[in-house]
Amino acid sequence: xxxxxFNVSVSRVAGLTAAAVLLAxxxxxxxxxxxxxxxxxxxxxxxxxxxxxxxxxxxxxxxKVTPVVVDERGIAEPPASVARVIYFDYDSxxxxxxxxxxxxxxARFLKADGARKVILQGHTDERGGREYNLALGQKRAEAVxxxxxxxxxxxxxxxxxxxxxxxxxxQGADEAAHTKNRRVELSYR
Amino acid sequence: MSLxxxxxxxxxxxxxxxxxxxxxxxxVSGVGLTQIPFAIGPLKGSDAAPVDLxxxxxxxxxxxxxxxxxxxxxxxxxxxxxxxxxxxxxxxSADVLLTGSVTRLADGRFDVRFRLWDVVRLKDLGxxxxxxxxxxLRLAAHRMADYIYEKLTGEKGIFSTRIAxxxxxxxxxxxxxxxxxxxxxxxxxxxxEPIISPAWAPVGGQLAYVSFESRKPVIYSHEIATxxxxxxxxxxxxxxxxxxxxxxxxxLATLTLDGSSQIYSIxxxxxxxxxxxxxxxxxxxPVWDASGQSVYFVSDRGGAPQIYKMGARGGxxxxxxxxxxxxxxxxxxxDGKWLAFxxxxxxxxxxxxxxxxxxxxxxxxxxTADESPSFAPNGKLIMYATKLQGREALMTTTLDGRIxxxxxxxxxxxxxxxWGPFVA
Numbered sequence: 001x002x003x004x005x006f007n008v009s010v011s012r013v014a015g016l017t018a019a020a021v022l023l024a025x026x027x028x029x030x031x032x033x034x035x036x037x038x039x040x041x042x043x044x045x046x047x048x049x050x051x052x053x054x055x056x057x058x059x060x061x062x063x064k065v066t067p068v069v070v071d072e073r074g075i076a077e078p079p080a081s082v083a084r085v086i087y088f089d090y091d092s093x094x095x096x097x098x099x100x101x102x103x104x105x106x107a108r109f110l111k112a113d114g115a116r117k118v119i120l121q122g123h124t125d126e127r128g129g130r131e132y133n134l135a136l137g138q139k140r141a142e143a144v145x146x147x148x149x150x151x152x153x154x155x156x157x158x159x160x161x162x163x164x165x166x167x168x169x170x171q172g173a174d175e176a177a178h179t180k181n182r183r184v185e186l187s188y189r
Numbered sequence: 190m191s192l193x194x195x196x197x198x199x200x201x202x203x204x205x206x207x208x209x210x211x212x213x214x215x216x217v218s219g220v221g222l223t224q225i226p227f228a229i230g231p232l233k234g235s236d237a238a239p240v241d242l243x244x245x246x247x248x249x250x251x252x253x254x255x256x257x258x259x260x261x262x263x264x265x266x267x268x269x270x271x272x273x274x275x276x277x278x279x280x281x282s283a284d285v286l287l288t289g290s291v292t293r294l295a296d297g298r299f300d301v302r303f304r305l306w307d308v309v310r311l312k313d314l315g316x317x318x319x320x321x322x323x324x325x326l327r328l329a330a331h332r333m334a335d336y337i338y339e340k341l342t343g344e345k346g347i348f349s350t351r352i353a354x355x356x357x358x359x360x361x362x363x364x365x366x367x368x369x370x371x372x373x374x375x376x377x378x379x380x381x382e383p384i385i386s387p388a389w390a391p392v393g394g395q396l397a398y399v400s401f402e403s404r405k406p407v408i409y410s411h412e413i414a415t416x417x418x419x420x421x422x423x424x425x426x427x428x429x430x431x432x433x434x435x436x437x438x439x440x441l442a443t444l445t446l447d448g449s450s451q452i453y454s455i456x457x458x459x460x461x462x463x464x465x466x467x468x469x470x471x472x473x474x475p476v477w478d479a480s481g482q483s484v485y486f487v488s489d490r491g492g493a494p495q496i497y498k499m500g501a502r503g504g505x506x507x508x509x510x511x512x513x514x515x516x517x518x519x520x521x522x523x524d525g526k527w528l529a530f531x532x533x534x535x536x537x538x539x540x541x542x543x544x545x546x547x548x549x550x551x552x553x554x555x556x557t558a559d560e561s562p563s564f565a566p567n568g569k570l571i572m573y574a575t576k577l578q579g580r581e582a583l584m585t586t587t588l589d590g591r592i593x594x595x596x597x598x599x600x601x602x603x604x605x606x607x608w609g610p611f612v613a
Binding site: 119160167 | 383385399401404405406426427429430445448449471473474494515517531533538604605
């Protein structure tokens with residue numbers, strides 16, 4: 001099930017953070033944590049071996065250990081209960097600040113398990129051409145991908161794709177429908 | 190006015206014609222358009238044929254905007270062997286008369302024969318014999334219409350060409366190949382996921398398109414006779430907007446390998462790809478001009494989507510559209526003289542036709558959700574998708590917007606038309 005060791009391209013600090021989250025989860029309140037049935041012990045072990053491979057220096061954090069204190073909130077919001085849709089303003093391709101916490105929760109999950117992959121599916125409202133909307137949806141998916149990358153999620157774990165206006169969440173030509181359709185959906189594989 | 194209506198049965202949208210157009214045998218101005226009055230005599234034996242051959246010929250010719258039917262003379266028996274008395278047809282102001290016959294052959298085929306008469310000069314304009322299987326009777330009618338069109342206008346007819354389009358019905362998507370009038374459609378692909386941007390290969394028989402069947406947009410090339418499919422672009426990210434080069438050796442596509450949507454060139458035989466645009470902005474919807482020298486595309490590099498032109502190997506791009514803040518979906522006429530595109534005007538998406546020589550841009554529709562224009566291979570008509578009474582529909586229009594017809598609606602929504610090449 002867990003065939004790939006912890007991805008060493010993920011930042012060292014991120015790896016340790018993830019390990020800390022998972023250790024805390026294991027000790028603290030494992031009952032609420034649903035991480036798609038991946039054994040927690042596997043991940044913890046992989047993360048611990050990470051710093052020994054000598055790549056930490058490239059991250060500029062060599063030898064430094066940043067202790068992370070995991071609060072209850074972080075544990076209580078694993079991806080299964082975290083929103084999987086990020087909404088966008090009209091003609092906008094910027095992730096609104098209100099979605100930062102949501103993306104951080106996804107980032108924690110992904111960093112904890114380097115084998116998990118997320119597909120970021122960009123969508124637009126129905127106005128305009130199909131191909132141009134596909135490119136606009138891609139811009140939204142790419143904005144989320146960059147946000148997750150900044151949060152330490154590796155390139156290999158993410159794929160930004162677009163559905164353009166082909167798969168609206170809500171049918172309708174009014175602004176209420178448009179608002180729900182301008183979105184990026186995070187889909188795990 | 191009444192004549193115009195009669196001559197345009199089947200037209201769902203009709204721009205108001207001025208009083209001058211109500212006269213008989215009037216010349217409709219615009220893009221050198223002349224409406225030739227034609228008559229179809231009774232086709233002997235056609236009652237036994239399972240399709241209305243005369244009706245198809247009439248609808249084809251009228252859709253071109255260059256022909257109008259005059260009321261046929263009744264009570265005469267004619268076929269392709271007759272030397273008809275042309276006087277009564279002249280009185281009806283017909284310029285040409287089509288005569289013919291349909292005979293069922295022993296092997297089950299139908300022999301469709303016809304002859305065309307120049308009513309004004311009293312001249313035999315020749316004819317053909319088309320022995321066809323029952324399933325090809327519609328094609329025989331389209332071939333008749335092509336013959337008449339070419340004889341009278343000097344240009345090749347497009348009625349026997351094929352089109353591709355996509356329908357969405359109860360959440361299922363189908364890619365269709367149909368006659369140019371939208372009839373006789375056959376499904377090439379059924380999918381639970383969207384299909385967009387079908388593009389005919391220049392030799393016909395093959396379509397590239399974007400399919401979401403693997404939960405992301407990837408490009409297939411599809412041989413329609415065999416159903417054999419080849420994955421042309423399945424790179425990380427999105428793969429879309431396929432466009433065949435005129436020689437069929439290269440497929441342009443929009444890929445997102447560095448994050449932004451950029452135009453790439455894919456070698457059809459080897460599958461190797463190279464990047465054509467380097468903007469970092471959106472570059473998409475590439476289309477070739479007929480010479481294969483230039484590529485038109487859409488980019489938001491200037492802050493809003495506009496149409497640009499570059500060399501077939503990339504390089505510097507020059508901006509082509511300037512009016513408004515949203516111009517997308519370019520299509521180039523086969524003679525390279527016209528650009529069709531969709532412009533957002535006061536919130537409505539409108540099909541526009543630009544004449545390159547003069548730079549004149551004409552808005553040719555009354556609808557507000559126009560999409561995906563595609564030129565007929567003779568450049569005289571544009572097919573496009575739009576919405577009529579809330580339903581998706583396919584339309585054809587003349588380049589000046591005067592004559593429009595709605596293609597017969599399949600079940601559900603219909604969209605993404607692409608007009609195929611001339612059939613050899």
